[in-house]
Amino acid sequence: MNAIIPYILPVLFALVIVALLPLVAGYIVLVERKVMADMQVRLGPMRVGPHGLLQPIADAVKLLLKEDIIPESADKLVFWGAPLISVTAAMLALAALPIGPFFQIADLNIGLLYILGVSSLGIFGIVLGGWASNSHYSLMGALRSAAQLVSYETSAGMAVVGALLLAGTLSTRGIVEAQADTGWWFIFVAPVGFFIYLVASIAETNRAPFDMPEAESELVAGYMTEYSGFRWALYFLAEYTNMVVVASIATTLFLGGWMRPFANTRAFNFLDYLPPLLMLWVAGYCFRRTPKQPVPVQKMFMAAVGLLCIVVALVLIMPMAVPRDSFLASSKPGIHGAFWFLFKVGAYIYVFMWLRFTFPRYRFDQLMRLGWQFLVPLSIVNVMMIGVALALHRQLGWPNWVTFPLGILLTLIAGGYLLAMGEKHEQIRVGDDENAEVDAREETPVNV
Amino acid sequence: MNVETTVLGADEIILNMGPQHPSTHGVLRVKLRLDGEKVVGSECVIGYLHRGVEKIAEHRSYQQFAPYVDRMDYVAAVSNGLGYCEAVEKLMQVEAPPRARVIRTILTELQRIASHLFWLGTHALDIGALTPLFYCLREREEILKIFEKYCGARLTTHAFRIGGLQYEAYDELEKDVERFCKDFDKRVDEYEALLTENRIWVGRTKGIGILTAKDAIAMGVTGPVLRASGVQWDLRKAIPYAAYDQYEFSIPTGKNGDTYDRYLVRLEEMRQSRKICLQAIENIPAGPILGKVGKVLKPPPGEVYHSIEAPKGELGYYIVSDGTTQPYRVRIRPPSLINLEALDQMIRGHLVADVVAVIGTLDIVLGEVDR
Numbered sequence: 001m002n003a004i005i006p007y008i009l010p011v012l013f014a015l016v017i018v019a020l021l022p023l024v025a026g027y028i029v030l031v032e033r034k035v036m037a038d039m040q041v042r043l044g045p046m047r048v049g050p051h052g053l054l055q056p057i058a059d060a061v062k063l064l065l066k067e068d069i070i071p072e073s074a075d076k077l078v079f080w081g082a083p084l085i086s087v088t089a090a091m092l093a094l095a096a097l098p099i100g101p102f103f104q105i106a107d108l109n110i111g112l113l114y115i116l117g118v119s120s121l122g123i124f125g126i127v128l129g130g131w132a133s134n135s136h137y138s139l140m141g142a143l144r145s146a147a148q149l150v151s152y153e154t155s156a157g158m159a160v161v162g163a164l165l166l167a168g169t170l171s172t173r174g175i176v177e178a179q180a181d182t183g184w185w186f187i188f189v190a191p192v193g194f195f196i197y198l199v200a201s202i203a204e205t206n207r208a209p210f211d212m213p214e215a216e217s218e219l220v221a222g223y224m225t226e227y228s229g230f231r232w233a234l235y236f237l238a239e240y241t242n243m244v245v246v247a248s249i250a251t252t253l254f255l256g257g258w259m260r261p262f263a264n265t266r267a268f269n270f271l272d273y274l275p276p277l278l279m280l281w282v283a284g285y286c287f288r289r290t291p292k293q294p295v296p297v298q299k300m301f302m303a304a305v306g307l308l309c310i311v312v313a314l315v316l317i318m319p320m321a322v323p324r325d326s327f328l329a330s331s332k333p334g335i336h337g338a339f340w341f342l343f344k345v346g347a348y349i350y351v352f353m354w355l356r357f358t359f360p361r362y363r364f365d366q367l368m369r370l371g372w373q374f375l376v377p378l379s380i381v382n383v384m385m386i387g388v389a390l391a392l393h394r395q396l397g398w399p400n401w402v403t404f405p406l407g408i409l410l411t412l413i414a415g416g417y418l419l420a421m422g423e424k425h426e427q428i429r430v431g432d433d434e435n436a437e438v439d440a441r442e443e444t445p446v447n448v
Numbered sequence: 449m450n451v452e453t454t455v456l457g458a459d460e461i462i463l464n465m466g467p468q469h470p471s472t473h474g475v476l477r478v479k480l481r482l483d484g485e486k487v488v489g490s491e492c493v494i495g496y497l498h499r500g501v502e503k504i505a506e507h508r509s510y511q512q513f514a515p516y517v518d519r520m521d522y523v524a525a526v527s528n529g530l531g532y533c534e535a536v537e538k539l540m541q542v543e544a545p546p547r548a549r550v551i552r553t554i555l556t557e558l559q560r561i562a563s564h565l566f567w568l569g570t571h572a573l574d575i576g577a578l579t580p581l582f583y584c585l586r587e588r589e590e591i592l593k594i595f596e597k598y599c600g601a602r603l604t605t606h607a608f609r610i611g612g613l614q615y616e617a618y619d620e621l622e623k624d625v626e627r628f629c630k631d632f633d634k635r636v637d638e639y640e641a642l643l644t645e646n647r648i649w650v651g652r653t654k655g656i657g658i659l660t661a662k663d664a665i666a667m668g669v670t671g672p673v674l675r676a677s678g679v680q681w682d683l684r685k686a687i688p689y690a691a692y693d694q695y696e697f698s699i700p701t702g703k704n705g706d707t708y709d710r711y712l713v714r715l716e717e718m719r720q721s722r723k724i725c726l727q728a729i730e731n732i733p734a735g736p737i738l739g740k741v742g743k744v745l746k747p748p749p750g751e752v753y754h755s756i757e758a759p760k761g762e763l764g765y766y767i768v769s770d771g772t773t774q775p776y777r778v779r780i781r782p783p784s785l786i787n788l789e790a791l792d793q794m795i796r797g798h799l800v801a802d803v804v805a806v807i808g809t810l811d812i813v814l815g816e817v818d819r
Binding site: 036039040041042136137140208209211356357358359360361362363364365366 | 461463464485572575576577578579581582583586642643646648649651652799800801802
């Protein structure tokens with residue numbers, strides 16, 4: 001019996017994650033649609049539930065009830081199994097990520113390697129699914145996806161190495177604790193590394209402007225073209241879970257994990273009251289909108305959402321309201337840690353959405369050029385400079401505030417050089433075209 | 449460009465793009481021969497939206513056929529109507545009164561702006577920018593509202609009548625147009641802020657789908673596509689119709705004939721159209737809106753060709769009359785169809801992603817291609 005006890009909590013956490021993740025993914029979709037609508041002078045979903053709050057559930061029901069179509073010429077077994085691989089790989093990666101100091105399924109000593117390894121397994125689901133569909137669009141989407149993931153995994157891995165060097169451990173919890181000790185999140189120590197990871201993670205999750213594999217206007221839906229119903233929903237779930245995973249990795253590595261901003265400074269302790277106040281503000285908004293809902297059911301629903309927010313606010317404020325030495329007060333790092341972690345993950349995902357609605361899509365060759373000719377060299381320089389800065393500090397005793405800014409500066413210079421080289425390369429190409437044009441134009445009567 | 453042999457000796461893929469595809473702008477079907485993602489050849493299959501518009505004309509009286517032309521280029525119905533009405537007027541040797549001509553000009557230019565807005569939105573969507581579409585539709589909506597106030601319809605307007613106008617202009621027409629024009633320049637600046645300097649946009653459009661002036665003329669390409677190749681040819685200046693000879697405007701041209709130039713040319717055309725509208729509303733002459741045409745139209749036997757500068761290019765009507773109330777033959781020269789001919793040459797050697805960019809930049813409407 002005693003042998004089982006240490007496993008009870010992790011299994012419970014795992015169950016919570018597996019049970020809640022589809023719901024969370026559904027609501028990320030809703031938030032995405034709302035953000036998109038906001039940027040495009042529209043309202044977004046408004047029909048199902050107040051402000052479209054039940055839309056994800058309606059969508060899920062629709063997808064589950066849809067007819068399950070497997071194309072005649074498809075490889076049935078692979079077609080059936082491919083989405084499962086994608087979604088499993090995406091969910092497995094969450095196991096090693098610390099959502100707050102207490103909420104973590106397993107604190108592996110090789111945590112980062114595990115996450116990187118498992119999350120790249122997801123590509124098998126995409127490639128196999130695209131191949132098994134036996135359709136040109138699917139196949140091209142799958143091929144693009146494979147090439148893209150391999151390219152950007154390289155620079156993402158290199159960016160991760162930077163944070164690894166700084167923390168000196170592969171354990172995700174250890175990395176956050178290393179940031180807690182110095183009080184400097186790694187985004188300030190290695191901003192270039194964060195930038196590289198941001199770009200690479202967008203590409204890895206197949207999000208616009210790097211959404212080649214499912215480029216809607218070119219490949220219809222890429223590797224998912226032949227999928228429908230529940231299997232399609234699994235791919236969708238995998239995609240949004242992957243978003244949560246990369247956002248969690250970025251939060252853990254660069255944004256201080258579960259830490260509050262200025263966690264070590266007593267003067268900023270009032271920031272502890274921010275989470276409950278934020279929830280209260282959301283609750284207030286819900287109550288204000290309640291009378292404006294058209295149907296009694298919707299009024300009740302809106303009020304219930306408001307009440308839920310108040311409950312969350314109470315939970316958040318509780319550790320600070322009770323006596324300092326009680327058990328409840330000791331739960332504060334756990335509760336607030338989870339809040340800040342999720343808050344940062346949300347902010348990171350918001351940046352994803354923001355970029356998606358602002359930029360046109362890269363072409364495939366441009367994407368590859370950006371990956372190999374800019375991001376990979378830059379990430380290598382970044383790792384080198386962090387190493388040099390650490391060596392100068394540890395071996396020669398140079399102060400931190402000299403070595404790191406110096407390293408960042410040199411990395412930026414290298415980045416500028418790479419950009420300039422890229423421009424030159426482009427110009428040579430375009431220049432060639434222009435010369436050809438001039439020749440053609442000379443023979444042509446202009447101004448007819 | 450010659451068809452190149454494949455590098456690895458692998459087979460070419462035939463990719464069937466359309467007729468059901470998100471970015472073939474309706475029911476265009478393009479059979480692409482691909483080497484990996486590189487296009488080595490293509491073939492357009494059209495006719496999925498064929499309704500026999502030209503044949504219908506032979507069994508309708510001249511007035512009865514007028515609403516049908518609205519359904520060809522349904523994004524620019526007013527321009528279609530203008531072309532048809534003027535062609536029949538030319539056949540009958542009547543002229544629309546000055547007031548009708550000016551109001552026709554205003555509405556047609558508004559339609560040009562609306563058509564270009566719709567093009568910009570969908571073109572940006574093809575290249576992956578989701579947001580401009582909704583900004584463009586917002587402005588287009590204002591134009592459609594003006595149409596709705598004028599004639600009750602938004603899309604297939606049937607706004608004009610042979611010999612003049614269907615309806616007298618409503619009281620606030622000038623004010624509505626002025627209000628729209630006042631804001632519109634800033635709105636175009638907004639689109640430019642989103643796209644013109646955007647690295648990705650420039651990378652996706654510059655040097656893509658180049659059409660040289662020589663090729664463009666040889667293939668009979670007209671409209672913004674021709675002008676972006678550097679040929680200054682606009683029927684509004686070359687053979688003025690309606691009231692265009694009264695107004696100041698310039699014809700924007702491009703240099704390289706690539707997708708980026710076509711984008712710039714169309715944006716500038718919207719600005720010029722706005723200028724025309726502003727000049728036209730300043731002085732709308734008073735008088736009748738309908739010339740001397742009877743209730744039953746019986747043009748003398750003969751034939752006529754009349755073409756106008758529709759938003760997409762030269763829209764021509766060739767009408768043969770045998771002296772009865774019904775045309776003997778109506779032949780329509782749709783700009784979209786002729787411009788689509790250039791597609792194969794423009795996409796050879798480019799990637800699949802460029803194909804949708806080029807289809808978008810040609811600004812085709814399948815209702816007009818197939819008729």
